[in-house]
Amino acid sequence: MKNREVADILYQMAELLELKAENRFKIIAFSKAARAIEMLPEDITTVCREKRLQSIPGVGKAIAMKVEEYLKTGRITAHQELLAETPPGLAELLQISGLGPKTIFLLHDKLNVTNLEELETAAREHRIRRLPRMGPTREANILKSIQRYKKRSTRILYSAAEPVVNEILSFLRGLDGIEHITAAGSFRRAKETVGDIDILATATRPGEIVAAFSRMPAVQEVLVNGPTKASVIVNDTIQVDLRIVEHRSFGTVLQYFTGSKEHNVKLRQISLSRGYSLSEYSLTRLSDGSDLFFDREEDVYGALGLPFIPPELREDLGEIEAAMQGRLPRLLEQKDVRGDLHVHSNWSDGKATIMEMARAARDLGYEYIAVCDHSPTVGIAGGLSPERLEEKIGAVASANEELDGITVLSGAEVDIKADGRLDYTDDLLARCDVVVASVHMGLQQSERAITGRLISAIENENVDIIGHPTGRIIGQREAYDLDMTSVFEAAARTGTALEINSYPGRLDLNDVNARAAKEAGVRMCINTDAHDVEQLLTMKYGVNVARRSWLERKDVLNSLPHKELLSLLKC
């Protein structure tokens, strides 16, 4: 899929236009179109071939022509022209916090700064402070921002943000005068990665709370420190923003700071069309300027004639339209999950015994658990020979005799080999209750080859679930090339489930693909792939993805009661 490439080039055009101080709405139009294509669950090449580019919201005639040009020739003339007239290092300066297009233009125009290095030199030589509306403080701040930028990290995993959020919340809860307090932003929307952390609170004496926040032991640097808000850096690179508001505005402010930006813009447009202006403080009636205050978020949506929209859906990807038409999904909840169908034991590379995994699963309230150890090809993970797998099936049977309150299903995570064949015979697979088939090797093959491998596994009458279907590892390894549409079609046709792997660094399928899979009629299965007892707890991260994918209980294989599950598994 070329979606990523097309989106990147449009994002870059937006940046280059920004440096040219182009009409800001034109800039927004380019980044909107880029985002729409980035989030598109369909192959952009297919959409283009079928002349449907302009049906993508945010893509009009001009951008459609540019996308078409790119897909035909590999380049966009307008993009090349922008590149030619902009010094190559200039766009990077937009990443320096506090520098926007106006300032960069000024620095380029007056001091001939064209890249990061020249910016740093100009600041050190105190040439910046002599420019209009600049001064010693701004100059020093630019140097600080450059240092921060140099040791920046990419967005952190949701699971890595979670303990930081919890620590800060419990610190703040211990302060006098704190009333409501909650995390907002992308963390509340449960995105797979989090950029910075937003905390909201109501308090009797805001100034004291903000001051205490800025002086927390973990704080390494204070970026902003006002009477009602502060921004700090903790853990070297994580920015945390605290905002304190009056109690009566807690609903609007929580709505606002939960985002996403795109969701909020759409909501504010709708407010205007209904005669209101929405801000984080109130809903203002335009006719007489009177303010309506909401301390509960659901009342903000209610005042606009909408049902409550769960935070995980707030990406302006159709949730507002669905809310208006009363067809929001009833999202899956963690308590709907009745079992885990992909865990490992110490028969292969897991750390715990079958009994230990089963008892831990029972303590989580599960009805069943499938122990799916590796097959021989994955030698590094202690893959089981066919004989050992038969022995393990026996061991599962005796475990079940000993256990009360949970059923262990005997399973295998069978490798889909480079030639598309499975690593066990069909006879042996037929003796397993649950078969997860996954790709571990040959990740560099062509899209056609890998798609073919997956589809032949899907079509195997013994395969119940495809494990971590795209192979991506967040921030480390891209998904292998895959024709998703064909995979979804095959999975829907054969009743094979696709996995949402809950391992925090995988989350595979991701939200975009899992939603497209659901729409293609595919049933999903959320599994932890746990290799020890603690990892069973990562189910919540998979549930996050499922909720962001609009999944309901009925869409998820392991929300079925034990009996119904058995009737659906291929046997």
Next chain:
DNA sequence: GCCGTTTTCGGCCCGACTGTTTTCAGTCG
């Protein structure tokens, strides 16, 4: 550049904070 139950032209979300001003532009979220 996009878009249309007011519109094919004229709109396009809203407010806090900072550093520089002497009333505000720029940036951020």
